[in-house]
Amino acid sequence: MITFQNISKVYKDSSVALENINFTIQPNEFVSIVGRNGAGKSTIIKLLIGEEKPSKGRVIFGPYEVNKLSSVELPALRRQIGIVFQDFRLLPTKTSYENIAFALEVEGRPQSEIDEFVPQVLDMVGLAHRAHNFPNELSGGERQRIAIARAMIHRPAVVVADEPTGNLDPINSVEIMNLLMKINELGTTVILVTHSKEIVNHVNRRVISLDGGRIIRDEENGKYVLA
Amino acid sequence: MITNLYRIIKFGIQGFLRNKWLTTATLSVIVLTLFVFVNLILFNVLTNNAISLLRDKIDISVYFNEDVLEDDILELERSLESLSEVKVVEYVSRDRALELFKERHEGDETIVQALSVLDDNPLSASLNIKANDPEDYPIISAYLNNENLDQIVDQITYNQNQLVINRLAKVVNTVRRAGVALTSILTLIAILITLNTIILTIYATREEIGVMRLVGAANKFIRGPYIVQGVLYGVIGAILSLLIALPLISVASPYIGVLMPEMDLQGYFYSNIVLLFGYQLMFGIGLGVISSSIAVGKYLNI
Numbered sequence: 001m002i003t004f005q006n007i008s009k010v011y012k013d014s015s016v017a018l019e020n021i022n023f024t025i026q027p028n029e030f031v032s033i034v035g036r037n038g039a040g041k042s043t044i045i046k047l048l049i050g051e052e053k054p055s056k057g058r059v060i061f062g063p064y065e066v067n068k069l070s071s072v073e074l075p076a077l078r079r080q081i082g083i084v085f086q087d088f089r090l091l092p093t094k095t096s097y098e099n100i101a102f103a104l105e106v107e108g109r110p111q112s113e114i115d116e117f118v119p120q121v122l123d124m125v126g127l128a129h130r131a132h133n134f135p136n137e138l139s140g141g142e143r144q145r146i147a148i149a150r151a152m153i154h155r156p157a158v159v160v161a162d163e164p165t166g167n168l169d170p171i172n173s174v175e176i177m178n179l180l181m182k183i184n185e186l187g188t189t190v191i192l193v194t195h196s197k198e199i200v201n202h203v204n205r206r207v208i209s210l211d212g213g214r215i216i217r218d219e220e221n222g223k224y225v226l227a
Numbered sequence: 228m229i230t231n232l233y234r235i236i237k238f239g240i241q242g243f244l245r246n247k248w249l250t251t252a253t254l255s256v257i258v259l260t261l262f263v264f265v266n267l268i269l270f271n272v273l274t275n276n277a278i279s280l281l282r283d284k285i286d287i288s289v290y291f292n293e294d295v296l297e298d299d300i301l302e303l304e305r306s307l308e309s310l311s312e313v314k315v316v317e318y319v320s321r322d323r324a325l326e327l328f329k330e331r332h333e334g335d336e337t338i339v340q341a342l343s344v345l346d347d348n349p350l351s352a353s354l355n356i357k358a359n360d361p362e363d364y365p366i367i368s369a370y371l372n373n374e375n376l377d378q379i380v381d382q383i384t385y386n387q388n389q390l391v392i393n394r395l396a397k398v399v400n401t402v403r404r405a406g407v408a409l410t411s412i413l414t415l416i417a418i419l420i421t422l423n424t425i426i427l428t429i430y431a432t433r434e435e436i437g438v439m440r441l442v443g444a445a446n447k448f449i450r451g452p453y454i455v456q457g458v459l460y461g462v463i464g465a466i467l468s469l470l471i472a473l474p475l476i477s478v479a480s481p482y483i484g485v486l487m488p489e490m491d492l493q494g495y496f497y498s499n500i501v502l503l504f505g506y507q508l509m510f511g512i513g514l515g516v517i518s519s520s521i522a523v524g525k526y527l528n529i
Contacts, residue, residue, distance in 0.1 A: 049441065071446070071528065078443035089438045093245040105234050106444040150442070 001027045001157065001189065002048065007057035009043050009213075017043040019213045021057070025191065027157070030184045032192045032200045034224055035210035041193045044210075045162050048191075049081055050074045062157065079107055082151025082188075086163035088143040090135040090150075097122070097131040100150045107154060121149045125179060141172030148179050158189040165199060177202060200224040235448065239455025242432075249428045250456075256424040257464035257515065258471070260417040261507045265472050267410045268503060269492065273483065274406045276490050278399050285361055285392055287385040289371055290351040293321075295379040297352070303376070304354055310370065312363035317355040324350040351381055361396035365389075418514060425460075425518035429453060429526070436526040446527050453523045457515030464515075465507035469500075 007021040018040045025031050033041050046052040047059050050066050059066040064077050082103075090099045100121060101114045122128045125145040135143055144164060151159050161180055165173035177199055184190045194200060200207055200223065207222025208215060217225065243250055291300055300318065307316045319327070325348050332338040358364050368385040385392065429436075439449045473496075480493035496503070 051441070074440075075443045075445045078441060081443075083441055089434070089441070091435050091438060093242060093435075102439075102444075103442050106439070106442060106448055108231055110230065 001025060001062060002191075003058075003060040004044070004047070005058040005060065007047065007054045007059065009040075009047065009052065010055045016213050018047075018054075021213075021215060023208060023215065023218060025189060027189055028184070028187060030181070030190045030192070030203065030205040032194060032203060032205065032207045032222070033210065034194060034200055034207055036195060039210040040213040041195075041210055042162060045083075045160055045191075045193055048160065049078055049083060075106070079154060080157050082154070082156040082159040084144070084147050084151045084159065084161040084164045086166035088135070088140075088147045088167075090143055090146060092135055095132050095134055096127060096138070096146045096149075099135070099146055100153050103150050103154050109154075117153055121153050124182075125149045139172075140167050141169075141175065144168060144172070144176055145179065148176065148183070152183055152188065156188065158191060159183055160191045160193075162193045163195070164192070165194070165196060170198075173199065174202070197224040231448065235451030236455050238452035239459065242452055243456050243459050246428075246432070249431060253424050253428050253460055254464060254467070256421055257460050257511060258467045260421045260514070261464050261468035261511050262471055263413055263417050264510055265468060265503055265507055267413055268506065269476075269496070271406055271410060272495060273487070273490065273492070274402055277487060278403060280487065280489055281395060281399055282361055283357075285357075285364070285395055287356045287358075287364060287367055287371070287383060289354045289356070289383050290381040291353065291379050292381050293351060295352070299379055300352055300354065303379075307354065307356060307367075307370075310367065312358050312360070312366050314357045314359045316357075319353045319355065321348050321350055321352045324348075324353065361392065361399055364392050364396070421514050422518045422521070425457070425515065426522040426525075429519065429522035433526040436523065440527065449527065450520065450523045453519040454516050457517075457519035458512050460515040461508060461511030461513070464511045465504060468507060469504055472496075 002025040004021050004023050007018055008016070009018040010016050021040075021044070033044060035041050043052065047054055048061065048066065050069050054067050057067075061077065062080065066077060069077060091102065094102060097118055100118050104114050104117065119128065119131070122131055125148060127142060127145055127149070130138060130142060130146075135146070138146065144167075148159075148161075148164070151161075159180070164180070165176050168176065173196075180190050180192065181203065192199075192203070204221055206220050207217070207224065209217040209222070209225065289303075297320065304316050304318050307313050328350060329339075329342070356367055358367055364385060368383065368389075371380065371383055371385075436449055476493055476496050480491070480496075483490055483492045
């Protein structure tokens with residue numbers, strides 16, 4: 001479903017972020033991408049959602065060749081992907097409910113669907129009682145759960161989580177991971193980017209390890225091992 | 228389509244109401260800009276009024292010898308009226324001149340007595356000529372200073388008032404040019420300040436624009452609410468600046484009345500209030516919408 005083909009990325013200041021990356025992700029997989037800071041993990045996500053273009057190679061996502069999409073074509077691709085960030089990136093002037101509804105509104109879905117789905121998802125992430133609070137009234141863990149709710153409300157094919165537990169304490173981290181695994185069990189592909197050993201070992205699924213912009217290991221039921 | 232439009236408008240109003248500080252800051256600048264704008268319009272009305280008052284005071288009078296036939300004078304009147312530089316020619320006959328003179332000195336015993344001593348009317352017939360442009364008086368004067376007319380013309384006032392008329396013409400033109408320059412410069416400054424404020428306002432929300440892009444919002448869906456906010460800035464700014472202008476004009480109007488008795492600023496303001504509000508609305512909405520579009524466009528490349 002997702003294929004990175006001979007991908008290299010060199011930034012303008014000629015720093016090499018990725019070098020000859022090849023991998024394929026199948027539907028319903030749960031894949032962790034691990035590595036130190038600067039290993040190229042976030043660049044892989046940016047290439048997947050079209051935020052950056054590769055210097056070489058092709059990024060295939062379902063019917064899209066992502067590296068060739070124009071700015072106008074990108075929204076259609078991004079609606080197939082739910083993204084969760086380390087810093088949550090909720091819209092500060094919208095309530096929890098409105099932040100989640102926004103993902104449906106941009107697709108032009110009718111109000112009746114919004115009224116039906118948003119409470120369901122809020123319930124699933126355990127924040128029905130926080131529906132009308134603004135992000136600055138929520139704790140870090142709550143914000144991240146709202147972000148996950150927003151990422152999955154429109155039933156995307158893939159949920160991408162970029163260091164989703166980076167700003168959270170261990171208990172909240174486990175809750176977030178359990179949510180992501182639940183989403184995966186419901187049939188959504190999950191790509192998790194992290195440098196947390198505990199998290200990766202807790203998940204015990206496929207692990208792609210990066211170092212210095214190259215893939216050094218790609219294992220089913222992998223562990224966090226950096227040579 | 229209608230759902231999208233409804234959502235764009237809803238988001239625009241939400242952003243306007245919820246970003247209280249940004250809205251207040253931007254709105255104050257727009258209100259100030261529109262206030263300057265409406266004052267510039269009024270300033271131009273005042274100067275134009277002053278200029279036309281000044282122009283009205285300038286004329287050339289031609290006085291005729293006593294024995295000139297009325298037909299000759301009327302013929303000259305017609306030929307003057309055919310000149311493109313001439314706006315209006317008024318004929319004052321000897322009898323009419325005497326009437327006017329008597330009216331003007333009604334209470335003055337000495338003059339009334341002096342007149343009754345005279346058998347004959349001592350006053351000359353005259354033509355009062357007004358030009359379209361104060362700078363045209365030399366041309367009209369040259370036309371009158373021809374040899375054929377020497378027989379009938381006693382004197383031409385232009386020759387006495389030449390210096391004053393030329394100076395007035397210069398003053399009128401300078402005031403007009405300065406008015407245009409001042410208006411253009413102040414309008415430009417106001418536009419730049421507003422543009423800058425709105426660009427900074429949107430700069431403050433650039434991360435939100437990025438988030439919207441990443442969630443998969445189409446550009447028009449992101450741009451739309453900002454344009455709605457631009458319209459709101461324009462409309463509310465126009466209303467507020469008008470509300471500020473109202474009491475200030477009532478206070479200033481009597482003082483301007485002292486300087487220019489013919490000018491009723493408050494009356495002008497009230498009778499043109501719809502038009503003035505319309506200008507402000509157009510200017511405000513235009514500024515808001517254009518600045519918003521430019522500013523959002525910068526952050527849509529994620």
